[in-house]
Amino acid sequence: MQEDDRALLFGVFNEIAIIDQLGRAQLEATLPKGLIAAHFTVLNHLMRVADGRTPVELARAFQLPKTSVTHTVGALAKRGLVDVRPNPNDRRSKCVWLTDAGRKLRNDTITAMAxxxxxxxxxxxxQKLLGxxxxxxxxxxxxxxxxxxxxxRDRPLDATGTAPSG
Structure with missing residues (x-):
């Protein structure tokens, strides 16, 4: 990989990250008190991909630990936005289903962002956005x-971009 390619790719991902951060702030300004972007993201994912996902599937989709997803889903369930039920294919696990209130909140949030x-x-x-x-x-x-x-990866990279030894 050439140095120019690295600079280009870093620039692209840097812009995407900044846009994500600014977009999250706008999103959170429209959400009801006590909800954050992570809550909306779960609702949106379940609506976009299809609900009935396990916490493990959600964790994989969001690249988060299962414990973080379980906490987020629990907060949504307390508000009546999702329903957590036994997995019909494996009773040892659970699946997350959108409630009518969860669908409505997701749609109302998008409308509020108009x-x-x-x-x-x-x-x-x-047309530029379409492009x-x-x-x-x-x-x-x-x-x-x-x-x-x-x-x-087994180990995170250090500041130089290499895996620490030992």
């Missing part, structure tokens, strides 16, 4: 495939 979306469309030509969408989908598909194909 002024933010309108401001974006007024500032950036929607980048295929590349973003291709990037996501690549990253999803890679996540599913590679075992997790």
């Amino acid at each position: 002024p933010d979306f309108a401001a974006l469309v007024a500032a950036i030509d929607p 980048i969408l295929p590349v973003l989908r291709e990037l996501r598909a690549f990253m999803d495939h890679r996540r599913n194909a590679e075992p997790p």
